Amino acid sequence: MKTDRNIPYKIYLSEEEMPKQWYNVRADMKTKPAPLLNPGTGEPLKAEELAPIFCEDLVAQELDNDTPYIDIPEEIRTCYKTFRPSPLVRAYFLEEALGTPAKIYYKYEGNNTSGSHKLNSAMAQAYYAKKQGLKGVTTETGAGQWGTALSMACSLFGLDCKVYMVKVSYEQKPFRREVMRTYGASVTPSPSMTTEIGKKILAEHPGTTGSLGCAISEAVEAATTHEGYRYVLGSVLNQVLLHQSVIGLEAKTALDKYGVKPDIIIGCAGGGSNLGGLIAPFMGQKLRGEADYRIIAVEPASCPSLTRGKYAYDFCDTGKVCPLAKMYTLGSGFIPAPNHAGGLRYHGMSPVLSELYDEGLMEATSVVQTDVFAAAEQFARVEGILPAPESSHAIRVAIDEALKCKETGEEKTILFGLTGTGYFDMFAYEKFHNGEMTDYIPTDEELAASFATLPKVGC
Numbered sequence: 531m532k533t534d535r536n537i538p539y540k541i542y543l544s545e546e547e548m549p550k551q552w553y554n555v556r557a558d559m560k561t562k563p564a565p566l567l568n569p570g571t572g573e574p575l576k577a578e579e580l581a582p583i584f585c586e587d588l589v590a591q592e593l594d595n596d597t598p599y600i601d602i603p604e605e606i607r608t609c610y611k612t613f614r615p616s617p618l619v620r621a622y623f624l625e626e627a628l629g630t631p632a633k634i635y636y637k638y639e640g641n642n643t644s645g646s647h648k649l650n651s652a653m654a655q656a657y658y659a660k661k662q663g664l665k666g667v668t669t670e671t672g673a674g675q676w677g678t679a680l681s682m683a684c685s686l687f688g689l690d691c692k693v694y695m696v697k698v699s700y701e702q703k704p705f706r707r708e709v710m711r712t713y714g715a716s717v718t719p720s721p722s723m724t725t726e727i728g729k730k731i732l733a734e735h736p737g738t739t740g741s742l743g744c745a746i747s748e749a750v751e752a753a754t755t756h757e758g759y760r761y762v763l764g765s766v767l768n769q770v771l772l773h774q775s776v777i778g779l780e781a782k783t784a785l786d787k788y789g790v791k792p793d794i795i796i797g798c799a800g801g802g803s804n805l806g807g808l809i810a811p812f813m814g815q816k817l818r819g820e821a822d823y824r825i826i827a828v829e830p831a832s833c834p835s836l837t838r839g840k841y842a843y844d845f846c847d848t849g850k851v852c853p854l855a856k857m858y859t860l861g862s863g864f865i866p867a868p869n870h871a872g873g874l875r876y877h878g879m880s881p882v883l884s885e886l887y888d889e890g891l892m893e894a895t896s897v898v899q900t901d902v903f904a905a906a907e908q909f910a911r912v913e914g915i916l917p918a919p920e921s922s923h924a925i926r927v928a929i930d931e932a933l934k935c936k937e938t939g940e941e942k943t944i945l946f947g948l949t950g951t952g953y954f955d956m957f958a959y960e961k962f963h964n965g966e967m968t969d970y971i972p973t974d975e976e977l978a979a980s981f982a983t984l985p986k987v988g989c
């Protein structure tokens with residue numbers, strides 16, 4: 531075992547060293563992410579049109595393509611201190627097990643009760659809702675991490691929280707549901723009969739187990755039909771990437787302290803918020819021509835929006851009630867195969883990351899879930915942390931890159947985002963251990979059918 535460690539196993543920052551501002555990567559992008567469009571008129575949405583759906587301050591952040599640094603209100607920083615700074619870990623044990631000359635670091639965001647990075651944006655969004663004097667917020671949740679994070683944040687700020695949870699997760703992850711209820715949220719399986727759009731989806735697809743896209747439609751409807759409520763979203767949006775920049779800013783401060791510069795930065799990508807947050811300050815340097823990094827987004831082969839999707843305007847939800855966003859998408863009707871257990875199941879990708887990817891400023895790759903779980907297990911056995919399946923997509927590619935270094939003898943420095951814990955994913959781990967987990971890669975025909983439903987606007 532390597533014992534000559536000039537860099538600590540965990541690099542912790544002090545509270546003082548935590549970021550005081552979020553970094554908005556859009557400010558340094560030459561081509562800005564495409565604007566959200568009104569689905570009715572096809573025109574870019576104005577702040578007034580977004581205000582009935584989203585909180586005021588969050589609308590301003592959503593539309594701000596120019597301000598590079600945005601102050602983190604002191605109230606949010608205080609809440610952040612309950613679970614941040616998060617550690618940057620040098621994966622000495624994993625390096626040793628792989629026999630690689632590569633140096634691997636991971637930023638671990640799972641050290642809070644919600645178990646993931648999502649609390650970074652939940653705290654911010656709940657704060658702005660409270661500041662506006664709202665009664666509560668509505669949202670959707672898939673696997674349950676976002677709903678849990680938002681429930682925690684709402685209880686802290688004294689807000690009501692209505693969560694629409696994708697039905698299959700509601701049934702498979704009863705403990706997540708109960709964590710949310712412990713924090714005072716009401717949780718409804720989606721699609722449900724509590725909204726018009728839910729009724730419509732159920733009539734068209736009886737017995738459906740739901741999707742994130744359906745749950746978003748229901749949550750938006752619930753927000754716009756209840757006085758004093760707004761809708762909040764845990765990924766994809768520009769504002770969420772902005773809040774998540776704390777991940778990258780902290781990681782960079784910690785690495786800078788020891789004079790370490792990563793060669794490769796890897797993150798899993800569902801809607802793109804953790805990856806967008808992790809890479810933000812590094813991408814900023816890259817955009818300004820100050821430094822270069824290889825940046826890799828990792829997605830599931832069963833939901834490959836970047837690697838096989840189309841860069842086009844699409845609906846963010848199945849019910850088509852949300853604004854249109856230009857993004858890499860599989861089509862808003864796309865639902866990953868039922869055997870897919872690894873999360874990251876949203877049909878589209880953050881417009882910011884979509885634009886950066888389209889310009890060749892970052893790469894993307896996809897991995898099958900049995901390989902993901904093999905990496906998760908290998909990681910858990912040496913590093914101790916039980917990783918979330920989502921996070922394990924990044925682990926897979928970090929291990930693969932480290933093994934390439936073993937072949938070439940290159941001492942590359944790899945940084946990856948370890949977004950959360952897998953305690954609520956033990957059914958998926960069980961399937962893997964029993965050899966019952968299978969991989970499914972959608973065919974070109976299936977994707978073509980889904981692309982055919984893309985709206986014909988803004989092309």
Ligand SMILES: *Cc1c(COP(=O)(O)O)cnc(C)c1O
Pocket residue numbers: 645646647648675676764765766798799800801802803804805874918920921949950951
């Ligand atoms: C939600 C989630 C993700 C994926 O969401 P992004 O917005 O792409 O970051 C990844 N890991 C964990 C643990 C999550 O909860």
